[in-house]
Amino acid sequence: MNKKYLYMLSAGHLSVDINSGSLPALLPFFVSEYGMDYTSIAGLMFASSFLSSIIQPLFGWLADKGSRQWFMVLGVLMAGLSLGVTGFVTNYWSIFAAVTLMGIGSSIFHPEAARNVNAIAGKKKGQGMSIFSVGGNGGFGLGPLLAVFLVTTFGMKGTAFYAIASLFTAAMIALAAPAIRRESARQLAAVTKKATDNPIPRENDWRAFSRLFLVIVFRSTLFTAISSFLPLFCIQVLGASHAVGSATLSIISIAGVLATLVGGLLADRKGYVRTMRYGACLLVPCLAVIVFTQNIWAVYAMLIPMSFAMQGPYAAFVVLGQSYLAKSLGFASGVTLGLSFSLGGIIVPSLGWYADSYGIAAVMLVILAISICCAAATFLLPEPKKA
Numbered sequence: 001m002n003k004k005y006l007y008m009l010s011a012g013h014l015s016v017d018i019n020s021g022s023l024p025a026l027l028p029f030f031v032s033e034y035g036m037d038y039t040s041i042a043g044l045m046f047a048s049s050f051l052s053s054i055i056q057p058l059f060g061w062l063a064d065k066g067s068r069q070w071f072m073v074l075g076v077l078m079a080g081l082s083l084g085v086t087g088f089v090t091n092y093w094s095i096f097a098a099v100t101l102m103g104i105g106s107s108i109f110h111p112e113a114a115r116n117v118n119a120i121a122g123k124k125k126g127q128g129m130s131i132f133s134v135g136g137n138g139g140f141g142l143g144p145l146l147a148v149f150l151v152t153t154f155g156m157k158g159t160a161f162y163a164i165a166s167l168f169t170a171a172m173i174a175l176a177a178p179a180i181r182r183e184s185a186r187q188l189a190a191v192t193k194k195a196t197d198n199p200i201p202r203e204n205d206w207r208a209f210s211r212l213f214l215v216i217v218f219r220s221t222l223f224t225a226i227s228s229f230l231p232l233f234c235i236q237v238l239g240a241s242h243a244v245g246s247a248t249l250s251i252i253s254i255a256g257v258l259a260t261l262v263g264g265l266l267a268d269r270k271g272y273v274r275t276m277r278y279g280a281c282l283l284v285p286c287l288a289v290i291v292f293t294q295n296i297w298a299v300y301a302m303l304i305p306m307s308f309a310m311q312g313p314y315a316a317f318v319v320l321g322q323s324y325l326a327k328s329l330g331f332a333s334g335v336t337l338g339l340s341f342s343l344g345g346i347i348v349p350s351l352g353w354y355a356d357s358y359g360i361a362a363v364m365l366v367i368l369a370i371s372i373c374c375a376a377a378t379f380l381l382p383e384p385k386k387a
Contacts, residue, residue: 021143075109080166087159130264141253224344
């Protein structure tokens with residue numbers, strides 16, 4: 001496993017996902033600077049996730065047809081340049097189009113990059129995917145902080161940073177692409193030789209993948225719901241300040257970087273299915289403590305365990321999807337990396353309606369119930385066939 005190339009791909013992952021992570025923090029500035037209403041803001045979030053979630057498996061399917069290193073370069077450029085434009089135009093539909101292109105850029109990057117990571121990682125696929133995933137998690141964690149700093153320091157034109165950063169990152173990946181292709185081919189050749197000595201057919205297990213998809217639906221809903229309602233629960237139910245409530249997500253994101261690395265190592269040693277079960281089962285008591293104690297100190301005590309429960313299995317479920325669809329790595333990556341974030345954005349608005357009708361405390365009980373369903377669903381997952 002050549003970690004140098006994994007770090008480069010992780011840097012590309014950071015460059016792409018820092019745009020998606022920055023968008024929510026830019027929305028209040030769109031309201032104050034451009035006069036957008038809440039319906040318009042919701043439309044931008046929809047634009048960033050809905051179309052990209054549909055087409056990302058398509059780009060994964062295309063990646064499976066042959067090496068397309070330029071997908072990674074194009075994805076980095078589209079994501080960064082598109083978000084960078086939003087600080088220089090004021091027309092809503094222009095911004096809507098830019099945000100849509102940002103989401104498409106993310107969809108183009110992820111499947112091809114994850115396919116290369118799978119090849120380069122060799123036998124240590126969990127560790128390799130965790131290194132790659134740290135870039136994405138870091139992007140989502142640092143994005144809001146960076147967005148606020150840029151706009152408060154330089155005004156809306158501070159978004160130009162995203163475009164400039166994408167140019168440098170895309171150039172790095174473009175220069176390294178031939179070496180990444182050679183390393184991927186070398187690792188795949190080694191796997192092919194081993195398979196020749198001990199032949200095990202590479203097959204797609206769609207039944208197992210459909211069960212994993214069920215877990216992805218629950219997991220994505222939990223991620224988005226916790227991100228949306230945990231700060232509000234702390235503020236409105238527990239009486240915490242806005243700063244204390246919002247800090248919960250920052251702690252989960254920062255601890256998630258370490259959790260992702262530890263989870264990757266655990267996945268290689270204990271297995272991908274078992275790692276997912278550990279994470280899903282750990283999340284249930286963490287949420288139960290938060291919901292039933294209704295104490296802000298109890299919430300903070302649960303944040304780091306929650307981070308490990310949520311972020312630790314990240315590499316495991318991506319590699320597990322690739323293991324189930326061994327002949328369609330790009331498509332599997334498109335689903336696990338794409339839908340795992342966007343599906344929640346489609347489902348969670350119904351929880352918002354429920355919260356409006358019955359209160360934040362009631363919706364937290366629903367989130368707890370979803371976590372129990374997610375944990376139960378992981379026990380339906382079969383162990384992948386070993387190559």
